[in-house]
Amino acid sequence: MECIELENVVKKFGNVTALDGLSFSIPCGGKYALIGPNGAGKSTTLKILAGLLTPDLGNVKIKGMSPTSKEVKKILGYLPEDAMPYRVLTVLENLEYIASLRGLPNPRQRALEMIYLLNLKEYMYTEAGKLSRGNLQKLSIAMTLLHNPEIILLDEPLNYLDIPTQELVISILKNFVTSTLLVSTHIMSIATRLATNAIIINHGRVIWSGTIEELRKMGNENEPIESIVARILTKGPQI
Numbered sequence: 322m323e324c325i326e327l328e329n330v331v332k333k334f335g336n337v338t339a340l341d342g343l344s345f346s347i348p349c350g351g352k353y354a355l356i357g358p359n360g361a362g363k364s365t366t367l368k369i370l371a372g373l374l375t376p377d378l379g380n381v382k383i384k385g386m387s388p389t390s391k392e393v394k395k396i397l398g399y400l401p402e403d404a405m406p407y408r409v410l411t412v413l414e415n416l417e418y419i420a421s422l423r424g425l426p427n428p429r430q431r432a433l434e435m436i437y438l439l440n441l442k443e444y445m446y447t448e449a450g451k452l453s454r455g456n457l458q459k460l461s462i463a464m465t466l467l468h469n470p471e472i473i474l475l476d477e478p479l480n481y482l483d484i485p486t487q488e489l490v491i492s493i494l495k496n497f498v499t500s501t502l503l504v505s506t507h508i509m510s511i512a513t514r515l516a517t518n519a520i521i522i523n524h525g526r527v528i529w530s531g532t533i534e535e536l537r538k539m540g541n542e543n544e545p546i547e548s549i550v551a552r553i554l555t556k557g558p559q560i
């Protein structure tokens with residue numbers, strides 16, 4: 322079954338065409354990276370999948386349902402590029418609040434579990450507005466994963482994180498074995514660590530899709546994957 326489907330999606334902002342007939346699908350349980358240069362349309366794609374923007378044209382389905390449906394909200398976890406938790410609430414309060422909103426059985430306990438998982442204990446009683454950018458990102462990741470989402474959409478998830486924390490987050494995400502993951506990034510090492518498949522977009526269209534292995538095989542011996550992607554972006558997929 323397909324868990325994420327976009328068909329001929331067009332999204333314009335004034336006279337800027339962010340998505341220009343974007344189509345791809347991801348099977349349930351698939352781990353996919355959405356790759357593309359600045360302005361390619363990655364964030365717009367994730368916002369549409371999260372139900373925060375509506376497309377001008379085209380069809381979008383999450384497990385066959387509309388992204389704006391209540392059912393989808395329950396099973397979806399979305400990390401925006403610059404997530405902003407409630408600034409005046411502490412780390413614990415933010416997590417407890419989201420757990421309550423989501424109707425989880427024991428909000429305080431779930432909040433504490435996430436605090437321990439993300440190594441946020443030291444900042445548990447700190448207001449979100451006073452956290453460093455990296456710790457704010459950790460809190461945002463905790464808020465995204467709190468309800469064990471079936472569908473996980475992450476926009477540049479490792480931004481601002483130090484190297485040990487990047488490794489921690491990668492290992493946490495690896496535990497979401499059955500979840501469908503779509504991670505937007507322009508950093509190839511993140512794509513290769515988290516995903517088995519890549520969708521490369523530019524100017525709001527898919528220009529290449531396949532497995533990361535297939536992508537590597539398009540290069541010369543020992544050619545860095547970044548260089549292969551750069552060639553696809555400049556010369557098109559027939560390289």
Ligand SMILES: Nc1ncnc2c1ncn2[C@@H]1O[C@H](COP(=O)(O)OP(=O)(O)OP(=O)(O)O)[C@@H](O)[C@H]1O
Nearest residue numbers: 334337338339357358359360361362363364365366
């Ligand atoms: N709210 C908006 N108003 C006007 N233009 C927008 C808006 N959101 C996105 N755009 C434009 O749509 C295009 C796609 O933007 P988007 O943020 O989806 O790209 P991206 O691939 O996520 O880029 P980046 O890697 O720089 O975050 C860009 O030209 C951007 O300027």
